Amino acid sequence: MKLYLAAAVLMLLLAVHTEAQEEPTLEQQFAKFQTQVKEIADDLTENTKTTFEQLEKSEFAIKTKNWFTEQYKKVKQKMAETFN
Secondary structure (H helix, E strand, O other): OHHHHHHHHHHHHHHHHHHHHHHOHHHHHHHHHHHHHHHHHHHHHHHHHHHHHHHOOOOOHHHHHHHHHHHHHHHHHHHHHHHH
């Protein structure tokens, strides 16, 4: 009978000890949270950078930039003709 009781107590102690080790401390939880926030921020930064690069290289952006450049040159030329 004593052997069964000792085995039961030993199993209980082992279970309590295992559960105590599995729970992360507050410091570990904050470190994990900080890592997760950093990963999200890095992903967002990379996605934003990629999107802006794609927009910059898009046909619409190139045509718009060229159109503004042409309009600027025309206005500059007319201004030069007017003042000369």
